[in-house]
Amino acid sequence: MNYRHSFHAGNFADVVKHVVLARILAYLGQKDAPFRVLDTHAGAGLYDLQGEDARRTGEWEAGIGAVLRAEFSPAVRELLAPWRALVAEFNPPGAGTDDAHPLGRYPGSPLIAQALTRPQDRLLFCETEPGVRRALEEAVGRDARAKVLPMDAWQALGAHLPPKERRGLVLIDPPFEQPGEFHRMAEGLENAHKRFATGIYALWYPIKDVRAVDAFRRELERAHIPKTLNIQFDIRSVRQADTLSGCGMVVVNPPFTLADELRTVLSALAPVLASDGVGRVRLSWLIPER
Template identity: 40%
Template sequence: MLSYRHIYHAGNHADILKHLVASQICRHLTKKEAPFFYLDTHAGIGLYELESDQAQLNQEFATGISRLLEKEDLPEPLEAFVEIVRELNPDGQLQFYPGSPMVVDHYLRMKDKMHLCELHPNDFPLLAALFPKKRVANVVKDDGFLAVKSMLPPPQKRGFVLMDPPYEVKNDYQKVVKALEEGHKRFAQGTYAIWYPVLNRRQADSLLDAVEATKIKNTLLLELNIRGTETKRGMAGSGMIVVNPPWTLESEAKTFLPYLVDTLAEDSDAHFQLRWITPE
């Protein structure tokens, strides 16, 4: 089942959390001279045109990234991420929004390497066209969960794995936990980030419980909800489960999560979570 197209949701509150965390992980990795490897299990098309018919249908970016672009008091981590968006829109008009491959590419050095997986028959060629040179990125029409097995451990010995399946089928919730376990067995020192939607509290908590049950240590949770999680109005929020996070991420999140709640809230029940699922 491959019906999900992220273009309809590009630049929304969930993208902001996911890409902000990815940005902070990459900033941390590039503080050291040694190269790093990036694996994106569900890369999408990489760059989203917000004036397209699909993006204009719901205009989710209008209550997401557009609000941040209007702010002049962004916390430093958010300012660094928003600068990536501004660089893609040099005339000041919001036309393009970066997917995770483009966020990571902003930080990539010649010695670093990306491996991007995308199965959707319409999205894969767009992603491949965005990164035509294998020196920069290896783009494959492949199951990203299987790539966690085949690509780890990387020769670079440092790495970041982003897993953000669409969860359009329920077993994605089980697959992402299994992939985390498989990856961690092969590459325990790597940083793993799992994005998940908050469609209802029970489903989200079930995933968090399953991650906790793996007993993988040093696992941090960041969750942003722009409205109450028990309302039946689609995705109330989303979260990032980060294994081996940058040592600064928790303290940084204490500044940017409250700011995002204040800026993106849709009702008075908006809130965030920041806690250790499993401490180090």
């Protein structure tokens, strides 16, 4: 496997995914009842933005780097606050606001989940690459609530669902380096939903091969899972074939507040993250409520 998330950490796609993740976790945390997070493709947890990999692509500069320098309305600032506070925690005060104070580290999905959950919640992180998994174990540290598993993501959906809490979030974030990943993800969701129909599922995908994205959408429509929300975030107003033009997220059983929150926050992020300074955000129900 060649994929290394350390090249891409903190880029526009991570920002979109992590903002969605943080909003869902903020909602789940409003009720005292415990919940579980299953992060099927967890990655290393914490990324060094001044390290060789991140410096080679510099992708984070147009992602989290641009966000930290942008001005937002109070409503948008409030929606971004839990995630931004966490990024700040991993960096010295003022980091990322100007060239003299570079951003050093960026937390990935497991550390976001760890920070935005309570003592009664539980966390499962799957990562199959041994070196990445060791880094993840170190980043997660001693936390009795969390388990790092060497388990394949697609097997974990069968083995660990439904969670005993009967409440929770499943984040599915594959590297998309192998053919058939869109189909595996749609099939994985369908099987997981049969086991745990009330869970919240958040699936990330790249918008690069537009035909593959369309086929994925049609497959999800055929699966007919109620309350399936599709979010598309383009960093160019005109898509270019075989170029990463944006990313999407499918959220099943989204909190009732999520679509409105994302319209507000992602519309504000689009011009900041877009390579053409405009970008585009679309939210649509693939399958609405029954």
